[in-house]
Amino acid sequence: xxxxxxxxxxLAGSAGGLAFGLFVAVVGNPLIHAVEGMGHGHHGHGGxxxxxxxxxxxxxxxxxxxxxxGLLLGAIAFGVVYxxxxxxxxxxxxxxxxxxxAAGFVSVSGAPWLVLPPLPPGVETALDIRTxxxxxxxxxxAGVLACLLAGYAYDRLRTRGVGVPLAVAGSLVPLTVLVAAxxxxxxxxxxxxxxxxxxxxRGVAIFGQAMLWIVLASxxxxxxxxxxxxPPDSLDxxxxxxxxSD
Amino acid sequence: xxxxxTVSSRVTHAKxxxxxxxxxxxxxxxxxxxxxxxxxxxxxxxxxxxxxxHTGGIVCH
Numbered sequence: 001x002x003x004x005x006x007x008x009x010x011l012a013g014s015a016g017g018l019a020f021g022l023f024v025a026v027v028g029n030p031l032i033h034a035v036e037g038m039g040h041g042h043h044g045h046g047g048x049x050x051x052x053x054x055x056x057x058x059x060x061x062x063x064x065x066x067x068x069x070g071l072l073l074g075a076i077a078f079g080v081v082y083x084x085x086x087x088x089x090x091x092x093x094x095x096x097x098x099x100x101x102a103a104g105f106v107s108v109s110g111a112p113w114l115v116l117p118p119l120p121p122g123v124e125t126a127l128d129i130r131t132x133x134x135x136x137x138x139x140x141x142a143g144v145l146a147c148l149l150a151g152y153a154y155d156r157l158r159t160r161g162v163g164v165p166l167a168v169a170g171s172l173v174p175l176t177v178l179v180a181a182x183x184x185x186x187x188x189x190x191x192x193x194x195x196x197x198x199x200x201x202r203g204v205a206i207f208g209q210a211m212l213w214i215v216l217a218s219x220x221x222x223x224x225x226x227x228x229x230x231p232p233d234s235l236d237x238x239x240x241x242x243x244x245s246d
Numbered sequence: 247x248x249x250x251x252t253v254s255s256r257v258t259h260a261k262x263x264x265x266x267x268x269x270x271x272x273x274x275x276x277x278x279x280x281x282x283x284x285x286x287x288x289x290x291x292x293x294x295x296x297x298x299x300h301t302g303g304i305v306c307h
Contacts, residue, residue: 002260028301052293061294062301069302072279083260087251109303118303121296136304205303 004226005083006075012220013074019215021067023208028066029059031204035120035197070212077104078220086225090154090171094221101217103147106175109209111143112136114182118205120198123191142178149174 033055053061082089082100089096116125116136125132150171157167193201264272285291299305 002263024298024301029297032297032300052289058294058296061291062296062298065295065298066301069298084253084256087256088253113303116305118300119305121300201300205301208301209303 001226002083006079008220008223008226009075009077009079009082010071011074011223012078012216013071015070015219016074016212016216017067017070020070020208020212021063023211024066025059025063027204028208029062031201032121035122035193035201038122038193038197070216073104073108073212074216074220077101078216082220085151088151088155090151090158090167093225094217097217097221098214099151101213103151104216105209105213107140107143107147109206111146111178111182112139113206114179115139115185115187118202119189119191120193120201122193123189123198126188126190139182142181146174146178 077100078097082097085100086096089099091099112135116132116139119125127135150173153173154167154171157170158164162170286295
């Protein structure tokens with residue numbers, strides 16, 4: 001059973017990864033090069049020193065990395081996490097997938113972006129890289145916690161006979177707390193990029209991750225759910241004797 | 247088998263279903279991926295993924 005969930009997670013991840021790799025190729029790469037060419041005070045990639053690799057390598061490796069990024073998120077969220085949390089995720093069928101995708105987006109990107117928003121090349125935070133990475137990790141964990149609490153609140157309210165709208169409102173409490181807490185943290189940034197370009201860049205970063213999660217959820221829903229009650233059938237080439245015995 | 251499907255039943259099910267070897271392989275894979283993510287800080291890899299990090303909004307510098 002677990003294997004079939006992981007298999008579906010990997011399939012959804014492959015589709016999501018290909019979609020995101022394509023997005024990096026046709027939108028990300030050209031946009032980042034364009035922002036870099038806008039003549040701010042820095043030189044080259046990363047804004048702190050000359051790049052160690054050529055632009056062609058960066059383009060190609062970034063596309064490959066985008067594919068693996070989607071595969072990783074698919075395997076973790078829709079393979080492992082979905083197997084364990086499926087009974088607890090609010091909604092039915094397809095809705096469950098989109099709820100998990102929303103939680104994934106909030107945890108992996110949304111929560112960290114509350115304190116460390118996507119910055120275009122040439123703009124840097126005042127934090128040193130280790131602190132920034134640690135903060136990013138802490139915010140991912142905070143996002144996961146807020147999403148788990150939101151799901152828990154929803155389930156508890158529903159089992160007590162509360163209607164869906166009120167249960168949804170209750171589930172928004174932990175997320176609101178997360179947003180409110182993040183407002184207390186303000187990290188200065190240095191560097192300049194034209195405001196319109198910075199806005200466009202931020203929109204691309206948000207759209208890219210949202211699109212990736214939507215593709216993951218949609219493909220996963222399209223693949224269907226392996227039924228617990230059904231023994232492995234001929235559709236799956238998962239012929240292991242262990243799962244026949246239950 | 248009309249049993250209530252809960253998170254804890256999934257955990258129980260996974261424990262019965264997976265052999266110790268599969269769990270070990272899974273944990274080794276997690277360790278390998280974590281290691282790979284740490285290696286991403288190496289300058290060559292870091293700069294190669296520059297566009298991806300910006301497109302994905304994972305920007306810590």
